Amino acid sequence: MSLDPHVRDRILTAVDEAFDAQIAFTQELVRHPSLRTREGSAQQLLFEAMEQRGLQMDRWELDPEELSAHPGAGAIAVSYDEVVNVVGTWTPDVERGRSLILNGHVDVVPEGPAEQWSASPWDSYVKEGWLYGRGSGDMKAGLAANLFAFDAVRAAGFEPAGRIHLQSVVEEECTGNGSLAAHLRGYRADAVVIPEPEEDMLVRANVGVIWFRLEVAGQPTHPREMLAGFNAIDAAYYVVGKLRSLEAEWNDERAAHRYFEDLAHPINLNMGGIRGGDWPSSVPAWCHVDLRVALYPGLSAESVWKQITELLEGITADEQGNGIRAKAVRTGFFAEGYVLEEGSDAENVLKDAHRDVFGKELQSFVTPGYLDGRVFTLYADTPTLVYGPVSEAIHGYDERVDIESVRRITKSIALFIAEWCGLNAVER
Amino acid sequence: MSLDPHVRDRILTAVDEAFDAQIAFTQELVRHPSLRTREGSAQQLLFEAMEQRGLQMDRWELDPEELSAHPGAGAIAVSYDEVVNVVGTWTPDVERGRSLILNGHVDVVPEGPAEQWSASPWDSYVKEGWLYGRGSGDMKAGLAANLFAFDAVRAAGFEPAGRIHLQSVVEEECTGNGSLAAHLRGYRADAVVIPEPEEDMLVRANVGVIWFRLEVAGQPTHPREMLAGFNAIDAAYYVVGKLRSLEAEWNDERAAHRYFEDLAHPINLNMGGIRGGDWPSSVPAWCHVDLRVALYPGLSAESVWKQITELLEGITADEQGNGIRAKAVRTGFFAEGYVLEEGSDAENVLKDAHRDVFGKELQSFVTPGYLDGRVFTLYADTPTLVYGPVSEAIHGYDERVDIESVRRITKSIALFIAEWCGLNAVER
DSSP: OOSOHHHHHHHHHHHHHTHHHHHHHHHHHHTSOOBTTOOHHHHHHHHHHHHHTTOEEEEEEOOHHHHHTSTTOOOOOSOOTTOEEEEEEEOOSSOOSOOEEEEEEOOBOOOOOGGGSSSOTTSOOEETTEEESTTIIIIIHHHHHHHHHHHHHHHTTEEESSOEEEEEESOTTTTOHHHHHHHHTTOOOSOEEEOOOOTTEEEEEEOEEEEEEEEEEOBOOOGGGGGGSBOHHHHHHHHHHHHHHHHHHHHHGGGGSTTTTTOSOOOOEEEEEEEEOSOTTSOOSEEEEEEEEEEOTTSOHHHHHHHHHHHHHTOOBOTTOOBOEEEEEEEEEEEOOEEOOTTOHHHHHHHHHHHHHHSSOOOEEEESSOOTHHHHHHHHOOOEEEEEOOEEOTTSSSOEEEHHHHHHHHHHHHHHHHHHHOEEEOOO | OOSOHHHHHHHHHHHHHTHHHHHHHHHHHHTSOOBTTOOHHHHHHHHHHHHHTTOEEEEEEOOHHHHHTSTTOOOOOSOOTTOEEEEEEEOOSSOOSOOEEEEEEOOBOOOOOGGGSSSOTTSOOEETTEEESTTIIIIIHHHHHHHHHHHHHHHTTEEESSOEEEEEESOTTTTOHHHHHHHHTTOOOSOEEEOOOOTTEEEEEEOEEEEEEEEEEOBOOOGGGGGGSBOHHHHHHHHHHHHHHHHHHHHHGGGGSTTOTTOSOOOOEEEEEEEEOSOTTSOOSEEEEEEEEEEOTTSOHHHHHHHHHHHHHTOOBOTTOOBOEEEEEEEEEEEOOEEOOTTOHHHHHHHHHHHHHHSSOOOEEEESSOOTHHHHHHHHOOOEEEEEOOEEOTTSSSOEEEHHHHHHHHHHHHHHHHHHHOEEEOOO
């Protein structure tokens, strides 16, 4: 860390001084239920917050046609009307430092049954050092951390000497099309920081993810002659069992995939939803299962998709000889994994900042979940630091983020900005 | 059969003469998609058809409150606003014969995916001796057979000498509340005929049916840590497996149930629908399974319900120790089975009519499906003849009814009317 210790202290103090406001802003963000296609009010809040900071604002609707032409786009199952990305750009008067994208996603996953939550998932509250609410960890705390880390540099009396794009993107939880759209709009930088909830660690590698719907047809009949028909729900379970064999094979191959050797179960096939049948007294004719599967970095989504579709084409009957027709339809993510190659300048700068704030070495780890980092890594060859706070129960009930972890992550990002972009003194 | 052979011939000829019209009327009925709560237009058609025949008409909305007070009512999951039964009553000038209810249900089960049908399920057509369409067999052919059998007696130059109630009821496919409502309205007779699609046979005994929703809760999480969560869809499958053990026990007991000794699998537990999860990349928090289970006649619905709920209360975890919470909610049928005791006058009259028309003995059989016959048998102690045409794929795709079978069944019912109610000559 080449920062002057006094500068460092002033930046860290600035984070502390604004931290109550940062938590309040995070809570306000959580109170906007920015579920898929309903991110508008949260994006408006972020737009205004960036605009107040004097950033050059950009806001645009995602373009399904433009996206669909890109091999990394996810299948689009919703209308993108009024589904917008927000980017605020800081351009220094004298641009002499390295540029940076501070990225975060504003969309959150569905909250599930409200009665399973201790309090409303949208009425963010703080309890025993945790900030609660759907999206608190994943990743509104991170979006706010980006903004307040940027603030801290300026509150300390400096200006970043490199260009910074503060990105708030949509669609991270389903397609990755939000960050991809920002990429297609031309945003590039020398490094990217994405404060996803990563337990105060840096993501070294992650998986790709494919979403698809398994559509299974059975043979409906009246249950009085149930054994003559074939229940599509049972058939779907049979087919999912076959896909689980493929999942097991993939997990068995983990030793061949750098960084994944020591993970117990890196490739998860998740049954995320199921719908089947129309009537309790009819043997169901159809069953649809929404699935999410992971793939190792280095594998193409197309090759994995081919394995899945060929497996399904090969299933014509179950062990009892009941005919089955099964097909897979892409419903979202068609994304590949990535590796953050070791030894980049960006990582080294983050290591220093982290050590300074946390008092210990930055750990890196491998995560078997999708990350927008793949857009910047795979399509712009940019070192991307996915690094963020401690959370619990993301995608679950009583999702929460550790407030002191958020404070330290914010400090670490602020020091990273100062060191990576360099600082210009402000004329007072 | 005490009918004069000339009278007999005139009645059978009358069925033949009107048979094209009968088939056309059946097709028109099929073209009304009288799915649950949407029976209105089909009921209007039947109301008008009965009214044109000079019957005394009655039409009323089902009363949830009145029904709920009866132990045989099914749980009401829909609004009964504008859900009506239609009854047309024939009262002879001189009432000297036995009275009769000709009952049929107008509601049909959902058609399922339209693309699985060779043609629209609602655009009834005739092909190679079969009349196609949802509800063709179950049981619009039967409803029309009742009406045209009644017509044939009069077209032959007579009038039934006993009171006849032509009933078109709703809710047979889900609760049995339609026929129960007709019972509660006070309709009684000395015998009941219900031309359900029964393969030219008479139902000797049938099962009761209970509908319920199994609601299972899991432990949601992000699929990156999938093994730490517990998928509610998997949990639901585990619980259904436990219910299947109960189903197996019940089937093992069949030797103790008169008429069910020789059936391979009389008690069917059908998974008719499943819904679970909200998001492919979340481990599902909930899963609901719509189930239909049968019970032997003589068993109370309450006793079977107690077995089910006690089983569920005893399930607290799966074999891996994952916590499960499962409960059952009644969603429809709460109906007991019945036996048509052998040797009734009504059965004897039908045997004669059947032998006369079909040239062979009437066979009786046991069916593991719900029948509205239970209302008249259990609550009014009335011999109830569930007897109807050959069909295929009821509740399935390309549902169809055998047209020549319908002709013979109509003839058989017409002769039954003549013999059961007796005939008055018409003043010409």
